[in-house]
Amino acid sequence: MELVGAIIVLIGSIFLFLGALGILRMPDSFNRIQAGTKATTLGTLLSLAGLIFLMPGWWGKLIVLIMFIILTNPVSSHVLARAAHHIKTPLTPQTVIDKYADEENKELDNHKTEVA
Numbered sequence: 001m002e003l004v005g006a007i008i009v010l011i012g013s014i015f016l017f018l019g020a021l022g023i024l025r026m027p028d029s030f031n032r033i034q035a036g037t038k039a040t041t042l043g044t045l046l047s048l049a050g051l052i053f054l055m056p057g058w059w060g061k062l063i064v065l066i067m068f069i070i071l072t073n074p075v076s077s078h079v080l081a082r083a084a085h086h087i088k089t090p091l092t093p094q095t096v097i098d099k100y101a102d103e104e105n106k107e108l109d110n111h112k113t114e115v116a
Helices: 002-025 029-054 056-086 099-115
Strands: none
Touching: 002 029, 029 056, 056 099
């Protein structure tokens, strides 16, 4: 069981490394948020799952941590991306679609029509 746990922790560490590499290599803040969140979520979950095999007495605490990561990482990523968009963080020139800006413009046009 120790070997299985060590292999799972190693795979989790690889995903964490790839997440850090993605943060360095991505062209803008939004891509960095996406790369960091997805890779670190999976890396952290795998590392914690490997620890369950290495430290069986800690399984309850580790399950609570896993649930906390599953619930909070996507939400925090979403909030960071919305805040970055709200303060007009520039997109990379390769970005061709900004659906959130399209929705904001549509709502603004509807509001102007209602007021007039």
